Amino acid sequence: MSENSTALRVVRALEAEGLLAPEAEDRSRDVVERALAAPAAAPAVGRGPAMPKLVEVVAYLGGALVLAAGFLFVLRSWEDLGDVGQVSFLAAVALVLAVAGGFTVPATAVGADVRRRLSGTLLTGSALVAGVAVGVAIEVFTDAVFHDLYWPAIAGGVVVVAGSAAAYRFSSTAVGLVGMLGGALDVGMNLGSGLAAGPSDEAVGVGIAVFAIGVGWILLTEIGAFDQRTVARALGVAVAVFGSQVTSFTDDRSWIGYLMSVAVAGVGVWLYLTRLDWPYLAAAVIAVTLVVPEAVSDWTEGSLGVVGGVLVAGITLLAASFAGYRLRKETTD
Helix, strand or coil, X not given: CCHHHHHHHHHHHHHHCCCCCHHHHHXXXXXXXXXXXXCCCCCCCCXXXXXXXHHHHHHHHHHHHHHHHHHHHHHHHHHHHHHHHHHHHHHHHHHHHHHHHHHCCCCCCCCHHHXXXXXXXXXXXXXXXXHHHHHHHHHXXXXXXXXXXXXXXXXXXXXHHHHHHHHHHHCCCHHHHHHHHHHHHHHHHHHHHHCCCCHHHHHHHHHHHHHHHHHHHHHHHHCCCCCCHHHHHHHHXXXXXXXXXXXXXXXXXXXXXXXXXXXXXXXXXXXXXXXXXXXXXXXXXXXXHHHHHHHHHHHCCXXXXXXXXXXXXXXXXXXXXXXXXXXXXXXXX
């Protein structure tokens, strides 16, 4: 049967059902003929994952078992390996994870999400092990005496940051974000502690370093450096709040931590109003809830006691939560 006769039958059937006006027969026939002459659309591919969820879970489980076996082996035989054996073992593990992660990097859109998560996890694990290997190598192969700055940890942290950033470049995952931020915190905390003028300044140095890392991380997030923005924002504000709290627990410089908390609350509200993402509002509420009882207890020299401190904390939490709820409701409305 020709396409013309088929088109005519379709058009007359539609007319018989009252779906087409009689005067539109010629135009309708042309449309149907063109549709019949057009090549059939290729079936959609790549919508489903390349591997089912069960296979992905099994892959993660297998990787976890391999790491667990390696960890148990290290616990039982670490001292027997010697310096060269220890570094070689860590380097081999890092290489195996890197190769496995490289093979699972998604090359096409088919199953991209599953492969991206798996490869990102493997590559970030490789960066972590490589950082440990570098730190161990510096410690066992050099005769340097580490005093204020523990360079093996600093160098290892730099390697973890660089390796996790490379892993994130090929397969962006939340695990990669944690790897980068964790390595940066390792470097910052060691530098803040080692460069402090004295033991009393150590908490201030660590707190300021951690707070600065959190601020820098948020800036990178807002300029579009990371794909998972909500996760990156949550990590950044959590680090900033943690840094302000570390600085607050100092005797004569607690006011620096209080100022940091106030900055987190104010900037958090502003960023929430402009970005409408919940981590900023949560950070503002948490910062206010923490700083008010701490400041009140400090200014009253602890005269409120435990009951008074808990009461102030409860009232502050209720007020901050209500303010956050009203702000979120008005903004979303």
